[in-house]
Structures are given as C-alpha cells and as structure tokens.
Amino acid sequence: MEFLLASAVGVMTAAGIFLILRRRTFPVILGLSLVTYAVNAFLFATGRLALNAPPVLNKYEDVAYTDPLPQALVLTAIVISFGMTAVIVMIALSAYLTTKNDHIDISVDKKTGEER
Amino acid sequence: MNHWIIAPVVLPAIVAPFIVMVLRHHLDLQRIFSVAGCLGLLGIAATLVAQASTGDIQTYELGNWPAPFGIVLVLDRLSALMVGLTAILALPIVLYAIGSGWDERGQHFHALFQFQLMGVCGAFLTGDAFNLFVFFEVLLIASYGLMTHGGGAVRLKAGVQYVTYNLLGSTLFLFALGTLYAVTGTLNMADLAVRVAQIPAEDTALLRVGAALLLLVFSIKAAVLPLHFWLPSSYANAPFPVAALFAIMTKVGAYAILRVYTLVFGPELDATAGLIAAWMLPAALVTLAVGAIGVLGARQIGRLMAFGVITSMGTLLVAIALFTPEATSAGLYYMMHSTLAAALLFLVADLINNRRGAAIFPTHPMQQSGLIAGLFFIGAIALAGMPPLSGFIGKLLVMDAARESPNYWVVWAVILISSFVVIVGMARAGSQIFWKSHDAEHAPEPADDGEDVMPLPAPPEPQPGLAFASVFALVAGLAALTLFAGPATTYTEGIANQLFAPQTYIDAVLKGESE
Numbered sequence: 001m002e003f004l005l006a007s008a009v010g011v012m013t014a015a016g017i018f019l020i021l022r023r024r025t026f027p028v029i030l031g032l033s034l035v036t037y038a039v040n041a042f043l044f045a046t047g048r049l050a051l052n053a054p055p056v057l058n059k060y061e062d063v064a065y066t067d068p069l070p071q072a073l074v075l076t077a078i079v080i081s082f083g084m085t086a087v088i089v090m091i092a093l094s095a096y097l098t099t100k101n102d103h104i105d106i107s108v109d110k111k112t113g114e115e116r
Numbered sequence: 117m118n119h120w121i122i123a124p125v126v127l128p129a130i131v132a133p134f135i136v137m138v139l140r141h142h143l144d145l146q147r148i149f150s151v152a153g154c155l156g157l158l159g160i161a162a163t164l165v166a167q168a169s170t171g172d173i174q175t176y177e178l179g180n181w182p183a184p185f186g187i188v189l190v191l192d193r194l195s196a197l198m199v200g201l202t203a204i205l206a207l208p209i210v211l212y213a214i215g216s217g218w219d220e221r222g223q224h225f226h227a228l229f230q231f232q233l234m235g236v237c238g239a240f241l242t243g244d245a246f247n248l249f250v251f252f253e254v255l256l257i258a259s260y261g262l263m264t265h266g267g268g269a270v271r272l273k274a275g276v277q278y279v280t281y282n283l284l285g286s287t288l289f290l291f292a293l294g295t296l297y298a299v300t301g302t303l304n305m306a307d308l309a310v311r312v313a314q315i316p317a318e319d320t321a322l323l324r325v326g327a328a329l330l331l332l333v334f335s336i337k338a339a340v341l342p343l344h345f346w347l348p349s350s351y352a353n354a355p356f357p358v359a360a361l362f363a364i365m366t367k368v369g370a371y372a373i374l375r376v377y378t379l380v381f382g383p384e385l386d387a388t389a390g391l392i393a394a395w396m397l398p399a400a401l402v403t404l405a406v407g408a409i410g411v412l413g414a415r416q417i418g419r420l421m422a423f424g425v426i427t428s429m430g431t432l433l434v435a436i437a438l439f440t441p442e443a444t445s446a447g448l449y450y451m452m453h454s455t456l457a458a459a460l461l462f463l464v465a466d467l468i469n470n471r472r473g474a475a476i477f478p479t480h481p482m483q484q485s486g487l488i489a490g491l492f493f494i495g496a497i498a499l500a501g502m503p504p505l506s507g508f509i510g511k512l513l514v515m516d517a518a519r520e521s522p523n524y525w526v527v528w529a530v531i532l533i534s535s536f537v538v539i540v541g542m543a544r545a546g547s548q549i550f551w552k553s554h555d556a557e558h559a560p561e562p563a564d565d566g567e568d569v570m571p572l573p574a575p576p577e578p579q580p581g582l583a584f585a586s587v588f589a590l591v592a593g594l595a596a597l598t599l600f601a602g603p604a605t606t607y608t609e610g611i612a613n614q615l616f617a618p619q620t621y622i623d624a625v626l627k628g629e630s631e
Contacts, residue, residue, distance in 0.1 A: 020284065025276055032283050039290045046298040070297065073246060077290055080253050084286070087260055088279045094264075095272035104280070106273050106349060 005045050012038035025092040025102045029085065036081035043074045120167065121176040121191045123160045124199050124237035128153060132230035147214050150226035154207045157233060161196075161203035168196035171610065173624035175243065183243070183625045184304035190243035190625060193611040194448075198240040198371055201452055202364050204593060205459055206233055208586040212463050213357045215582030216470065221266040221355075228265070231258035232361065239368050243625055245296065245303045248372065249289050252337075256282050259365065262358040263350060274353035281346035285336040292329035299323045306625035308380045309618060312387075320387035327381050327388045331395070334376070337369025339429050340396075341403040347426060348410065352418030352474075356466035359418070363458035366429050367451055374436055374444065378615045379622075383439050396437035397523070401530045404430025408534035411541035417474045420545050421461045424499045427538055428454035431501075434527060435514045443517035445612040449605055450510030453597055457498035457507060460590040464491045467583070468549060470576040476545045478552035483575050489550040491587055496542035498594055501535050506597040511535065513605065 012034050019031025047067030055068035096102045131153035139145045167174065168191055176189040210229060212218075219225035235255025242248050260282075264275040297303055299322045300311040315323060332343070339347040347366070351359045373396075381388040407430050410423030432454060435447025465474075471482035482488070494505070501507035511531060518527040577583045597604060614620065 020280070028280055032280065032287075035284065035287050039287050039294070043290060043294045046294040048298075069303075070294075073293075073297075076246075076250065080250070080286070081283075084253070084257065084279070084283050087257065088276065088283060091260065091264055091272060091275045091279055094267070095269070095276050098267070098272055099269040104273075104276060106270060106277075 001049055001051070005041060005049065009038045009042045009045075012041070023104055025096065025104050028104055029088055029092060032088065033081075033085055036077075036085070040074050040077055040081070043070055043077055046070050046073075117176055117180075118167070118174050118191070119176070120160065120163055121174060121189050121241060122178075124157060124164070124203075124241065125189075125234055127156050127160065128230040128234035128237070132227045132234065135227040135230065136224060143220065146226045147219065150210055150229060151207075151214070153230055154203070154210050154233075157237075158203040158207055161200040164191060165196045165200045167191065168193045169607065169610070171614065173614075173621055175625055175627075184302050184307035187247045188243040188304065188625055189241045190306075190621070191241065192621060193607070193614050194371070194375070195240050197448065197452075197607070197611060198367070199237050201367075201455055202233065202236050202240070205361065205364055205455060208589040208593075209357050209361050209459060209463075211589075212360070212466075212583055212586040215577055215579040215584075215586060216357065216466060217578040218266070218355050218357050218466075220578075224261065225265055228258045228261040229361070231255075232262060234258075236364055236368060240371060243305050245293055245305055245308065245376075249286070249293060252289065252368070253286060255365065255368070256286070259358075259362065262361070263354045265355050265358060271353045271355075274349045278346055278350040281336070285333055288329060288336075289333040292326050292333055295322055295326035295329065299326060304625070305376070305379055306622040309382070309622055310626070312380055313385065315387070317386060324387055324391070327391060330376060331373065331391060334369045334372045335399070337366065338373065338433065339366050339369070339403070339426055340399050340433060341406055341430075342399075344403065344406075344426055348419050348422040351422035351425065351462075352416055356418065356462045356469060359421070359465075360459040360462035363425065363455050363462070366425060367432075367455055370429065370432055370436060370451065373433075374615065377439075378444075379618045382618055383616075392437055392439055396433065397527075400430055400433035400437050401526065402430075403427075403433065404530055404534050406430075408537040408541070411538050412544070414541070414545070415476055417465045417468055417476055417545070417549070420476065420541070421458070421465050424461055424538070424542075425454075425458045427534060428458060428499065430534070431511065431514060431531065434531070435517065438518060438521055438527075440517060440520060441609070441612040441616045442520070443514065444615060445605065445608040446510065446513035446517045448608040448611055449506075449513055449601070452604065453498070453506040453510045453594065456590055456593045456597065457495060457505075460491070460587065460594065461495040461499060463583075463587045463590065464488065464495050467577075467587070468492070472549070472553070476548050478548055478555065481553050484580075485550060485553075487584070489546065491591070492546055492550070494591055494594075496539075496546060500538040500542060502539065504598065505594055506601065509598065509601050 016031040016034030019027045022028055047070035050066040053064040053066040055066050055071050057065055135146050135149055173192045178187045232255055235251050238251035260279050263278055264272055300308055302308055302311055336343045377392055404427055407423050407426030414420035414423055432447050432451050435443045467488050472479050498505045498507045501511040515528055518524045
C-alpha cells in the first residue's frame with residue numbers, strides 16, 4: 001500500500017515535470033494536471049494510510065478512525081487546482097487563437113527587441 | 117473578539133461580487149464603489165495600525181473555534197503595517213486606472229482589483245499555514261485576470277507563462293504543507309512553532325525538507341534568483357497599473373519568509389538554522405546584482421521597471437537574510453519605500469508608453485515630456501537609493517545593520533556597486549527617452565515660417581488630471597516617508613522586536629489551550 005502510493009506520487013510528479021518542460025501549451029497543461037494529481041495523493045497520505053477507517057469519531061464504541069484533516073485539505077486542493085486548470089486552459093486557448101501558434105515562449109525580434 | 121481584524125478581508129469580498137453582479141454594465145458606478153472600497157480599506161487599515169501600535173497581539177477566531185483547531189487571523193504590528201501599505205498603494209492605483217482609462221479596456225477590472233486586495237490582506241493577516249495557501253490562491257487567481265486585462269497576443273502569452281509558473285509554485289506549496297503536517301500534525305503557525313521545537317534532533321530530516329520547500333515557494337513569490345524568471349516578462353506585459361499593484365505581491369513573498377522563519381523556524385532552531393544563513397543571503401545578493409544588470413540592459417520600459425523591482429527585492433531580502441532585529445527593521449523601512457517607488461515607476465512607465473510606446477529608443481517627442489521626465493527622475497532617484505528620498509535612508513539603514521555580519525564587506529560592495537549600475541541604467545533609459553528624442557534628427561519637421569510651434573495633440577488619457585494626481589500622490593507618499601523617517605523607523609523597530617520575541621505571538625494565539 002505504502003509502496004503503491006509512494007511510487008504513484010513519484011511517477012506522476014516525474015511525468016508531470018517532464019511534460020511541463022515541453023514547449024507547447026497543451027502538454028504543459030497536461031503536465032500541470034498530473035502534478036496536481038500527484039500532490040492530491042500526497043496530501044491524502046500525510047494523515048497516514050489507514051484501511052477501512054472512517055474519518056469520523058464514533059462516540060458509542062471504540063473504533064479505528066483516520067485523520068479527517070488531510071481529507072479536508074485534499075478537497076480544498078482539488079477544487080483550487082481544478083479551477084486554476086480551467087483558467088489556464090482559457091488563457092492558453094485565447095493566446096492560441098490570437099497568435100495562431102501554441103508555443104509557450106514569447107519570440108523576440110532580434111533587430112527591434114519587439115516581442116510577439 | 118475584535119471584529120475589525122476580519123474587516124480588510126470582508127470589505128473587498130463584499131464589494132467585488134457586488135460590482136460583478138449588480139453593476140456589471142455601469143462603469144461609472146463600478147468606479148465609485150471601487151474607490152469607496154479602497155477608501156474604506158484605508159480607514160480600516162488605519163484603525164488596525166493604531167490598534168497594533170500598542171504592542172498587543174490580537175487574534176480573531178473564525179467561527180469561534182479555538183486555535184489550533186480553527187483558523188485564526190492574527191493582528192500584530194507586522195500584519196497591520198502590511199495591510200496599511202496595501203491600502204495606501206491601492207487608492208492611487210485605482211484612481212490612476214480610472215484616470216488613464218485602463219479599466220475600460222476590458223471587463224471586470226474593478227471586481228478583480230477588489231478580489232486581489234482581499235487575497236493580499238488575507239495573506240497578511242492569517243495565522244494558519246494552509247489558510248495562507250488559500251489566500252495566495254485568491255490573490256493569484258485575481259492577478260491572472262488582471263494580468264491579461266485588455267488582451268493582446270503578447271500579453272496573453274506572458275499570461276500563460278505567469279499562470280504556469282504560479283500553478284507550479286502552488287503545487288510546491290502544497291507539497292511543503294503536506295510534509296509539515298505529516299511531521300507535526302498541525303498547520304496553525306503558532307502551534308507549528310511549539311511542535312517543531314519539540315521534535316528531537318535526529319528526527320528532523322523531513323522537517324528540514326518541508327522548511328526548504330517552503331523557502332523555495334516563498335522565494336518564487338519574492339522573485340529571488342534563480343526563481344525570478346516569471347517576473348520580468350509578466351510585469352513588462354501586464355497593464356502597467358496592474359504591475360504597479362503587483363509591487364505588493366512580491367512583498368507577500370518577503371512577508372511570508374519573514375513570518376515563517378522568525379516564528380516557526382526561528383533563528384534558535386538548530387534543525388533549520390543553516391537554511392537562511394547559507395542560502396538566503398547569497399541568493400539575495402545575486403538577485404540584487406542580476407537585477408541591476410537587467411536594469412542596465414533593458415530595451416523596453418516595462419522590463420526596465422521589472423528589473424528595478426528585482427533589485428529592490430534583492431536589497432530587501434539581504435536585510436531579511438541578515439536575521440537581526442536591526443536589519444529587519446531597516447528592511448521593513450526599505451520595503452515601504454520600495455513598494456511605493458516601484459508603483460510610481462510603473463505608473464510613469466504607463467504615461468510614457470501611452471505617448472510613445474515601450475521601446476527605450478529615441479523616437480519622437482511626447483506631450484508633457486518635461487513633467488513626465490521630472491516624475492521619471494524622481495522615481496529613478498528613489499529606486500537607485502540616492503539622496504534626498506527615502507531609498508537613500510533605507511539603503512543606509514540596511515548597510516548600517518549589515519556591519520555586524522562577518523561578510524559585511526560583500527554586502528556593502530554588492531549594494532553600492534549595484535546602486536551605481538542602477539543609476540547608470542536609469543540615466544541611459546531616461547536620456548534615450550526624454551533627451552535624444554529632441555535631437556535634430558528625431559525632431560518633427562518645423563512649420564513653414566519656422567516660428568510656429570507645432571501644437572501637440574491632447575494627452576492620451578481620458579482624465580489626465582486624475583492620472584497625474586495619483587502619480588503625484590505616490591511621490592507625496594515617498595516624500596512623507598522621507599520626512600517622517602524617524603517615526604517610521606521607530607515603528608519598524610517595534611515590529612522587529614515583536615518578531616524576534618515569538619513567544620508573545622504563540623501565547624496570544626494558543627491562549628485557549630491553557631484555559
């Protein structure tokens with residue numbers, strides 16, 4: 001279980017960083033999503049991994065429970081990263097539609113120093 | 117409980133949706149409410165500064181949940197100063213945006229502006245590390261909208277880069293917070309400070325990873341070399357009034373470094389003691405040097421100012437990295453100065469850009485050239501740290517505080533040489549823009565009889581009076597900071613003493629636990 005989760009976080013982060021270093025916006029956005037998935041899984045594990053344990057206290061009997069705080073943090077992180085991904089898709093799309101290319105770099109005119 | 121503490125967050129949070137939902141099609145009403153919101157924020161900030169100046173640390177428990185279980189907002193002298201600085205900065209910028217017509221060039225400028233203020237004030241006031249992340253996101257998502265305000269191909273592309281960089285920074289922030297939570301089991305900053313000090317020395321490997329990651333995240337925000345790459349092209353391509361507001365955003369990073377590394381990972385903590393001393397000071401010095409070289413080499417007015425911001429962040433971080441109360445006090449004074457100076461320079465850059473474009477290259481003379489040249493000169497003096505303005509006092513204080521450091525001669529050399537390089541760079545840009553444009557080869561053709569002066573077209577701003585008035589307000593701010601340098605440094609000394617005695621902060625926040 002620990003090995004599975006740790007390797008999943010590691011592989012997703014590595015793949016995400018590889019994609020972020022590409023030069024077109026589409027793979028970069030895919031890479032960002034992968035990295036945010038990795039961090040969500042990572043946050044989930046910060047409260048220690050527990051199987052079959054609900055994140056609530058039971059006041060009638062003594063049953064195992066798991067730390068509820070990371071689950072709340074993950075929820076917040078998911079919502080924020082989802083919203084941010086939507087924003088970057090929209091900005092990248094409008095940049096693509098206005099410039100007719102989806103390179104992430106801004107090219108600079110060598111003579112005038114003008115950016116385009 | 118003192119409800120004033122949450123007011124700087126709640127007020128923009130009410131004004132912004134009101135502007136979006138009710139006033140969407142009424143630009144005049146939007147402007148009135150936005151300015152009223154900024155005035156209200158200024159009033160609230162003044163109240164908070166007055167309350168904090170007594171030296172008491174007050175807390176506001178959201179939902180009345182006691183810390184460390186609920187989220188707390190904490191008002192100490194540093195938070196009050198930062199909120200005050202934000203409010204002072206916001207008013208001239210929003211007036212300038214109205215006067216220059218920038219808010220008409222796209223939708224929702226005023227709503228995004230208010231959301232940005234909400235995020236910035238929240239980040240300064242919160243006492244919870246995860247809540248700090250959430251407020252970072254609030255200010256970032258508003259800044260994405262403001263950064264691409266008005267559209268245009270290059271601006272949108274720069275926007276994609278800016279969002280990508282910050283999204284990656286946010287992810288890193290979450291990794292850091294997750295690591296810290298896994299080690300300590302808490303995210304309340306005061307509680308973190310208590311728990312971190314109790315961890316035995318042999319178990320601190322993960323803690324150090326978390327502390328280093330957190331430093332990286334804040335360094336991205338503060339544009340410390342080598343994590344500054346997002347800043348020049350974002351600031352140069354953002355609408356310049358927005359870039360002027362962003363002058364406070366880099367300071368959010370500096371504030372977070374100062375807060376976390378005095379409170380949680382304090383100078384006495386063995387596990388992370390080497391982190392700041394070994395990494396922060398060299399990085400800050402290199403930031404300062406590279407910023408100065410960038411000022412010298414800039415070919416576009418936006419980049420010139422952006423690298424100017426990087427030099428001022430370098431100087432500020434040198435002061436923070438020395439980690440003594442004297443240096444921190446000097447750094448805070450310099451921070452007030454550099455925020456106002458950077459905003460002033462970006463507004464002047466907008467005046468120049470409206471008239472003759474952004475290239476630092478002699479073209480044609482422009483309207484009100486003398487006035488704008490004067491303002492540029494004042495801004496350049498402030499940025500370079502020449503007398504008589506507050507930049508000189510700030511740099512002098514920083515250098516004086518560095519005398520205690522064993523490497524004081526490196527700090528002095530870098531600050532002095534980079535100041536000189538900035539002077540040369542600004543002089544070069546100013547003479548290209550204002551003087552060379554009047555040379556014979558670039559001057560407009562004289563009229564037939566040789567005596568009629570060609571009438572210059574009207575200024576491009578819809579309300580040039582308001583635009584210039586708000587620029588002069590920032591100049592007045594700098595002048596006031598110079599004239600009242602004595603009271604200002606007394607106040608920053610109070611802040612530094614409070615920061616370097618974190619036990620009062622911890623007691624103020626965790627009072628519920630002992631009861």
